[in-house]
Amino acid sequence: MEKIVILTGAGISAESGLGTFRDEGELWAQHRIEDVATPEGFARNPALVHRFYNARRVQAAKAQPNAAHQALARLQKDWPGEVIIVTQNVDGLHEAGGARHVIHMHGTLAGALCGACEHRWTSPPEMKVREPCPACHQPSARPDVVWFGEMPYFMDEIFDHLAGAALFASIGTSGQVYPAAGFVQQAQAVGARTVELNLEPSAGASEFDETYLGPASEAVPRWVDAVLAKAGSR
Numbered sequence: 001m002e003k004i005v006i007l008t009g010a011g012i013s014a015e016s017g018l019g020t021f022r023d024e025g026e027l028w029a030q031h032r033i034e035d036v037a038t039p040e041g042f043a044r045n046p047a048l049v050h051r052f053y054n055a056r057r058v059q060a061a062k063a064q065p066n067a068a069h070q071a072l073a074r075l076q077k078d079w080p081g082e083v084i085i086v087t088q089n090v091d092g093l094h095e096a097g098g099a100r101h102v103i104h105m106h107g108t109l110a111g112a113l114c115g116a117c118e119h120r121w122t123s124p125p126e127m128k129v130r131e132p133c134p135a136c137h138q139p140s141a142r143p144d145v146v147w148f149g150e151m152p153y154f155m156d157e158i159f160d161h162l163a164g165a166a167l168f169a170s171i172g173t174s175g176q177v178y179p180a181a182g183f184v185q186q187a188q189a190v191g192a193r194t195v196e197l198n199l200e201p202s203a204g205a206s207e208f209d210e211t212y213l214g215p216a217s218e219a220v221p222r223w224v225d226a227v228l229a230k231a232g233s234r
Contacts, residue, residue, distance in 0.1 A: 001079070001080040001081030001082075001136075001143065002081050002166035002167060003081055003083075003084065003164050003166055003167075004075070004079060004082070004084070004160070004165065004166070004167050004168075004169065004227070005084045005161050005162055005165040005167070005168050005169075005183075005187065005192075006072060006083065006084065006085050006086065006168075006169045006170075006171060007086050007088070007168070007170045007171065007173060007180060007183055008072075008085065008086070008087045008088065008094070008171045008172055008216050009076075009087075009088045009089065009142070009171065009172045009173030009174065009180075010089060010172060010173075011171065011172020011173065011198060011199055011216055012066075012068050012069065012087075012093075012116070012129065012171050012172040012216045012217070012220070013069075013088070013089055013091055013093050013172075014070075014206065014216070015068070015202065015215060015216060015217050016064055016065060016066045016077075016091075016093055016170070016200075017059070017061040018059065018060060018063050018089075018091055018093075018135050018183075019124060020221075020234045022093055023201045025190070031048075031052060032228060033148060034148075036048060036052040036053075036072045036145045037148050038147050038148050038149055038182075039045075039147055039149060040125050041147075041148070042121070042142060042143065046129045046130075046204040047129050049142075049143075050114070050128060050129060050143075052129050052207070053109065053127065053143040054125070054126045054127060056061065056090075056109055057068070057109045057110075057126075057139045058125070060090075060091040060092070061107050061125075061227075063091060063093060063164070064093075064096070065066050065093045065094070065096045065097030065197065066093075066097075066216070066217045066218035067217040067218075067220070068085050068172075068219075068220035068221065069093050069096070069097030069098075069099065070096055070097045070098060070221075071193075071220045071223075071224040072085060072097070072099055072171075072220065073098030073099045073100075073225065074095070074096065074098075074224060074226045074228075075227065075228065076098075076099055076100060077219060078227065078228055079151060079227070079231065080231060081166075084101075084103065084161045084165075085099055085101075085102045085103065086102075086103045086105055086154075086158055087102055087103070087104055087106075087174065088104065088105060088163070088177070088180055089104075089106070090104065090107055090108050090109045090138050091108075091109060092108065092110060101184075101219050103153075103154050103157065103158060104153065105146070105152040105154055105155070105180070105201075106145060106146040106152055106153070106159060107143070107144045107145040107146050107153060108144060109123070109143065109145065110122060110123055110232075111123055111143070111144030111145075112124075112127060112131075112141050112142070112143065112144055113141070113142050113143070113144035114133035114135065114136060114138065114140055114141060114142075115138075115141075115142050116133060116135060116136055116138040117135055117136040117138065117224070118131075118141040119133055119134070119135035120144055120228050121134055121135075123143065125141065127141060127142075128205075134169060139179070147189070152180070155179065157207045158183075159186065162183060162186040162187050162190070163186075164188065164194065165192040165203040166191075166192055167189075167192055167193050167194075167195070168182060168183065168184060168187035168192045168193070168195070169194075169195045169196075169197060169223070170183070170194075170195070170196050170197070170198075170202070170208070171196075171197045171216060171220060172198060172216050173198070173202060173209070174175050174202055174203060175196075175202030175203040175204035175205070176202075176203050184196075184204060184207045185207065190206070193209050193210070194207065194208045194209045194210070195198055195208055195210040195211070195212065196208040196210075196211050196212070196225065197208065197211075197212040197213075197216065197219045197220055197223055198211075198212075198219075199213070199215060199216070200213065200215060201213070
C-alpha cells in the first residue's frame, strides 16, 4: 500500500500552548535566536541557554496533545500502508497523542547530549552548566536539540522515506528553514502527491498540489478523514 510521509512543524503544537520562535510574547520573544539556539550562543553563555531550555522543558511537560496529534496517530493506526511522521518539533506531543516511531529531526527536549563524546541520555528536568557526561565524565552536557547552523538528525533515513512516498504532507511549517523546506521538491521528484496544512499559506505554498488552511486541530482531522475515506473506497 502507498507510503505517506508527513512533516510537522511548530504550528501543530501551537494549540497545545507551545509557541513558535515567531510568536510574540512567548519564550522565544524574550531572547535572540543567536543567543539561545546556536552553538556560538552556548559557548558564550551556557547558563543562559540552559535556563532557556529548562523553561522550555517545563512548558513542554505541561502541554497535552491536541486533536491534530491524535488524528495523525489515528492515520498511522488505520492506514493500510506505512505512515512516517518526521517532526521539526522537540516536544513529545506526537508520542503522547499515540503516534509511533516518530523521527525527531531536530532532537528532543527530553534528551541530553555530550559535546565531547556525543553520548546521549535522558535529560534531567533541569540541566546545569558543566554538568558531567555519564559516559566520559567531561563537563560538557548540552540539550540534545539541533541548533541553527547544525545538521538535522536522520537525514539519510528521511530522504529514503521521501524517495518511496506516494503522498507527502507538510503540517504547521513556515517553509523557510532548509533542509525541511525542500522536502516537497524531493517528494515531487518521485511523483508523490503533496499537500500543505497550515494556518495560512507558507512561503512555499505554491509548490503543493493541495492546501488545507485553518487551525491544525481542525484542518488535520479533516484531512485525515478524507485520506482514510479515499482508502476505504478503493
